[in-house]
């Protein structure tokens with residue numbers, strides 16, 4: 001009888017399975033396929049008005065941040081440097097962790 005010689009990794013000497021190293025820490029082992037998933041964001045949106053109302057909300061997704069911002073100043077506010085102002089000039093949106101361009105893509 002002719003037993004097949006067990007094969008071992010050239011790198012770490014672990015047994016091979018289907019010709020591949022089974023040691024997950026070995027650089028010769030196949031890289032596990034990682035499903036790309038959207039990175040959770042850390043976005044803070046600050047809404048202030050000229051009568052000093054101030055609301056600050058944190059969001060994990062751009063969509064949530066957009067919804068909040070659009071509710072207060074609409075989808076196409078005026079851009080003023082680092083903030084966005086509603087058409088009537090009443091409210092102002094500032095954003096941390098995202099850009100105004102991301103928040104108001106239709107305004108650019």
Ligand SMILES: [Zn+2]
Pocket residue numbers: 009010011012013014021022023026027028029
């Ligand atoms: Zn190995």
